[in-house]
Amino acid sequence: MHKFGLIGKKLGHSFSKRYFTQKFEQEGITDAVYELYELPTIAELPQLLQANPELVGLNVTVPYKEEVIPYLDELDETAARIGAVNTIKITNGKTKGYNTDYIGFRDSLERFYPATKHSRALVLGTGGAAKAVCAALQNLDINYTILSRTAKPGHLTYSTLTPERMPQYQLIINTTPLGMYPAVETFPDLPYQALTPLHYLYDLVYNPEETLFLQKGKAVGAQTINGLAMLHGQAEAAWMIWQKA
Structure with a gap:
């Protein structure tokens, strides 16, 4: 067995x-x-x-x-x-x-987001999942900025992300556990009033299927996706690795 x-x-x-x-x-x-x-x-x-x-x-x-x-x-x-x-x-x-998080995220993002040479992404979080996301963005030639709670070189902090800066980032990716069951009332502290139908919100959280982060995006017409497609992709990629001789 x-x-x-x-x-x-x-x-x-x-x-x-x-x-x-x-x-x-x-x-x-x-x-x-x-x-x-x-x-x-x-x-x-x-x-x-x-x-x-x-x-x-x-x-x-x-x-x-x-x-x-x-x-x-x-x-x-x-x-x-x-x-x-x-x-x-x-x-x-x-x-x-x-x-295989990298593979699952990259493949699902390609299906979700129509990237161009002018695309810019905002990555929320700095953990292991964020590292895989950033590697996939590099692979897809999508420029990105990391948003973290503490000030670090090259990072934005939540306090410095003003509504005026939001249009710069068409793609916003939540890699934090904010909004995950059972803490479903939590969400990243963003200027949501600055979101538009031109934004794409990707939440790695999959339980619940629609977090408050995604709900707030959908309310203004933004495109949204949760982490289920990424999960399926990383699981199948893991299975392929385990089956190799």
């Missing part, structure tokens, strides 16, 4: 177990199971692997996408460049980290 799973701190919101269990049933895959592994700290990963020698693949979710790297034997080139891992392949006890 091949065992796959998800590691993270709190996994009650996880879509992965449901997705892969359904996939195994639909595709007649009878020699695989997918489990959830909540780890209080990433330092417990070696013990998890030792206790579960049948594990051949793991997904990684918050807050361990960056913290997991020192515990891996090897990094895929793209994951090393991004500095975050969401997929681990385990072969003969050796671990190799990959980033």
